[in-house]
Amino acid sequence: DLSTGMIIYNTTYHVHNSVDAQFREFIKTVFVPRAIESGVLSSPRLALIMARQEGDEGLSYSLQFNAATLDELQKWYHTTGTELLDEITRRFNTSVMGFSTLMSDIEI
Numbered sequence: 001d002l003s004t005g006m007i008i009y010n011t012t013y014h015v016h017n018s019v020d021a022q023f024r025e026f027i028k029t030v031f032v033p034r035a036i037e038s039g040v041l042s043s044p045r046l047a048l049i050m051a052r053q054e055g056d057e058g059l060s061y062s063l064q065f066n067a068a069t070l071d072e073l074q075k076w077y078h079t080t081g082t083e084l085l086d087e088i089t090r091r092f093n094t095s096v097m098g099f100s101t102l103m104s105d106i107e108i
Helices: 017-036 070-095
Strands: 007-016 041-049 058-067 096-104
Touching (some): 017 058, 017 070, 058 070
8 A cells, every 4th residue: 555644635626817816816715715624635735737738728727635535635625625516507608617636645
């Protein structure tokens, strides 16, 4: 088993230029505070993905959190996580698209 610690919950978002400022404000003031209030997720981190395609009309971001266990993360996802993803869809429609990846730290 390679897993040695925390679960890293990463969501990559592609955000159309027209809603970029509103998306970042939403992540900062709504998404992250609500995501961490249960105590399941910790250490929020937002990073700009620097690779861009020519002619691309948007930016991509990586939003990461840590979770202690996969079970806790799954419970969080089926409650708060689903609510937050639904809110992104309501606010931004197809101007923000995302996909999530679960990772685990391994020792090097």
